[in-house]
Amino acid sequence: MPANDQPPAYSYLGPAGTFTEAALKQVPEAVGAIWRSVNNVGEALADVVAGRSLAAMIAIENSIDGGVSATQDALANVPGLRIVGEYLVPVNFVLVARPGTRLGDVRVVNAHPVAYAQTRLWLEQALPDHGHLPATSNVAAAAALLPTGDEVGVLADAAIAPPGITEHYPLEVLANDIGDNPNAVTRFVLVGRTSAVPPATGSDKTSIIAELPDDRAGGLLDMLEQFATRGINMSLLQSRPIGDALGRYRFVIDLDGHILDERVADALLGLKRFSPHVIFLGSYPRADQQPVTVSPRYDNEAFVDARDWLRALVAGEDE
Numbered sequence: 001m002p003a004n005d006q007p008p009a010y011s012y013l014g015p016a017g018t019f020t021e022a023a024l025k026q027v028p029e030a031v032g033a034i035w036r037s038v039n040n041v042g043e044a045l046a047d048v049v050a051g052r053s054l055a056a057m058i059a060i061e062n063s064i065d066g067g068v069s070a071t072q073d074a075l076a077n078v079p080g081l082r083i084v085g086e087y088l089v090p091v092n093f094v095l096v097a098r099p100g101t102r103l104g105d106v107r108v109v110n111a112h113p114v115a116y117a118q119t120r121l122w123l124e125q126a127l128p129d130h131g132h133l134p135a136t137s138n139v140a141a142a143a144a145l146l147p148t149g150d151e152v153g154v155l156a157d158a159a160i161a162p163p164g165i166t167e168h169y170p171l172e173v174l175a176n177d178i179g180d181n182p183n184a185v186t187r188f189v190l191v192g193r194t195s196a197v198p199p200a201t202g203s204d205k206t207s208i209i210a211e212l213p214d215d216r217a218g219g220l221l222d223m224l225e226q227f228a229t230r231g232i233n234m235s236l237l238q239s240r241p242i243g244d245a246l247g248r249y250r251f252v253i254d255l256d257g258h259i260l261d262e263r264v265a266d267a268l269l270g271l272k273r274f275s276p277h278v279i280f281l282g283s284y285p286r287a288d289q290q291p292v293t294v295s296p297r298y299d300n301e302a303f304v305d306a307r308d309w310l311r312a313l314v315a316g317e318d319e
């Protein structure tokens with residue numbers, strides 16, 4: 001516990017009731033801690049960097065909408081952060097409105113952009129001429145329907161919100177299960193300040209961000225080869241604009257394995273030799289706890305044997 005006897009704080013996208021809060025509820029260490037509700041990813045990470053929070057829970061990937069670009073860009077641009085864990089939350093949505101509203105009355109729908117993207121087909125069918133008002137979170141979208149003097153929020157007629165929202169706010173559900181895919185899942189990561197990596201568990205993931213050298217044909221293939229030739233599976237590869245000029249991209253990559261696994265360490269050394277900028281975001285236990293299996297050619301022993309062989313050659317010892 002910190003010197004002032006305050007429990008540690010965790011930042012999350014609020015208010016209470018968001019899927020981000022549901023992800024934070026999966027963290028045993030957060031029980032009894034202070035939970036800081038914030039409005040966006042930048043605010044959550046700034047809390048961590050400034051030491052106001054020990055860690056922040058942020059959405060990084062959705063099974064329908066893909067990578068959460070605000071998160072990927074923030075992790076590329078804010079130094080001194082490490083992912084320490086990942087958490088999966090099944091997501092589904094309801095459409096809510098002020099009591100008395102009928103579906104036919106709805107013109108403007110308040111929704112977090114990632115939630116909106118996951119309900120687009122339903123909205124096109126049920127409310128073909130609706131307008132979208134973006135909200136900072138799913139719960140904020142619903143809360144803003146209630147008149148509190150926030151005129152922007154009151155402009156919307158309905159909101160896309162998590163099921164259970166009516167336990168927190170006096171709203172009515174106009175439609176249930178409006179997600180376009182009933183199996184949608186959002187992946188969250190817990191991000192703290194840079195510290196030593198935790199030990200490998202055998203069921204780990206490593207996240208990195210890498211840039212390619214300019215003006216070199218085959219740069220992307222060179223990068224992918226670093227992983228392929230060491231038997232490393234990638235579970236995410238996404239390009240994001242670096243932002244300084246058209247056509248310049250960085251790559252957000254998730255690898256199966258831990259930086260302390262010989263094959264992953266070796267691949268990172270290979271990547272570092274040609275990439276102008278590699279950011280190591282962390283090695284952490286996989287949410288699905290599935291063991292990472294590799295062929296014996298790529299296990300730790302194979303790398304250690306190969307190094308011992310080389311050392312013996314140099315030392316002039318018998319093979």
Ligand SMILES: O=C(O)C(=O)C[C@]1(C(=O)O)C=C[C@@H](O)C=C1
Pocket residue numbers: 013017018019020021059062068091112114115136137138139162186
């Ligand atoms: O945590 C929430 O409830 C949010 O509103 C955020 C968020 C996100 O940032 O991606 C989280 C999960 C859902 O897939 C949609 C939105």
